[in-house]
Amino acid sequence: MGIIYLLVYVIGSFMVTLAFSGLLDSVYDGSSMKSGVESLAKGAGVIGVAAVLHVLVSRRRTEAMSSAAPEETVPDATPATETAEAKPGSKYRAIYVSAAVWAAPNIAAWIQFELFRDPIVMIGFPTLVGGYLLxxxxxxxxxxxxxxxxxxxxxxxxxxxxxxxxxxNSVFIKHFNHHLSTVVEPVSRTKKGEYRDPIVSRGSAPDRPVWGGGIPTELMAEVSEAKTLDLEKELETGGVRRTPEGGYVRVLSDGTERRLRSMAELAQALKDASAAEDQRAAEAEAAWERQVRQLKRGGRLFSRAPAD
Known part of the structure; x- marks a missing residue:
């Protein structure tokens, strides 16, 4: 039974850790946190089941010990802080040391972030050990x-x-990556003395705007259908009509009308449309570059990047 509740603890711990990781991703992505909360509740339920099994096993073990030696008083369990209580202040000292071990790699990485170092070197093992000890x-x-x-x-x-x-470490790594800083986590050597490949986390910039130099569909259709007309003949047959403003429109078979332009007017319209599209593309590119610069410079508490 003891092995069972330990296994259930491990499963619940794994589920809770994944749930917190999903919630962390949702915070940065701006997506729904519903699934993460549900996963967290399930993991907490599994841990609760493990705790109930743990209590039952502990009580059964205590009862067995009491029945084996009825004349002796057997405590339910040994206080976990018995050693710490022997020396006043030692229990708090252990907490302070554990907190320092957990926080040291994150503080060192944040200092590099404030100094605009790229890549940022972060050692994750102390945080792993310090988290459990704390x-x-x-x-x-x-x-x-x-x-x-x-x-x-x-x-x-x-x-x-x-x-x-x-x-x-993940909270800080995601923050650094969000601001387009690369994080490198060195790893230990292999048994042969060779270094393993470091773990690298890179931030991804927003998607760059893609412009195809598009021209309005109506104008493209007009260009593709353009042809030389005998204006006098078309006026006589009713295929072309003169407008009061002095222009000409072509009467289509379905009764709709389309303005007629000279080749010079079409060429100018194409030129204007292309220039407008280039202007929109330049503005979008400038906005994207401005957003990337703001991401790279932002997120810091004490440092400010110099202006361009």
């Missing part, structure tokens, strides 16, 4: 007076410790 020492202090303190500690490690350990 959760352990804090939860041990909180549940020190519980009858079965290890249940509270295990629940805290599964629900808080794992996300804090595995996602402690």
């Amino acid at each position: 959760t352990f020492f804090v939860s041990a202090l909180v549940v020190a007076n519980w009858r079965i303190p290890w249940v509270g500690i295990m629940v805290a490690l599964a629900f808080i410790g794992s996300p804090l350990a595995w996602l402690g």
Whole structure:
């Protein structure tokens, strides 16, 4: 039974960590957080089941020990903070050290970010270890007076410790990538003494605007159908009509009319349409470049990039 509840703790911890990761992605993507919240609730439920099994196993074990030695008083469980209570202040010292271990890589990476270093070097292993240690020492202090303190500690490690350990760097990495900074995580050597390839996280810039130099469809249709007409003959047959303004329109078979233009007018219309399209493309490109510059310069608390 003990192996079962430990396995359920691990499964619940995995589900909760994935749920928090999905919620983090939703925050940056601006997408719905509904699925992430549902996954988090399911993971919390699995951890709750593990806690119930843990309590049952602990009570059965305590009852077995009591029946084996009825004349002795057997406590329900050994307080998790017994060692810490022997030395005043040691329990807080462990919390401070664990917090420092967890935060140090993130602080070092943030300093590089403030200094506009690219790529940013981040070592994730201390955060992984520090997250579990910090959760352990804090939860041990909180549940020190519980009858079965290890249940509270295990629940805290599964629900808080794992996300804090595995996602402690992810929050900062996503922030750096959002502002188009590359993050490099060095890894250890192999048994042969060779370095493994580092883990690289790169930010992706917004999609660059693509313009095809398009010309209005109506104008393109007019150009494709353009041909030389005998104006006098068309006026006599009714294929062309003179307007009061002095222009000409062609009467189509369905009764609709289309303005007639000279080749010079068509050429000028094409030139104007192309110039307008080039202007829109230039404005879109400038807006995209401005957005990229703002992303690269933003996100910092203390530093400001120099103006162009």
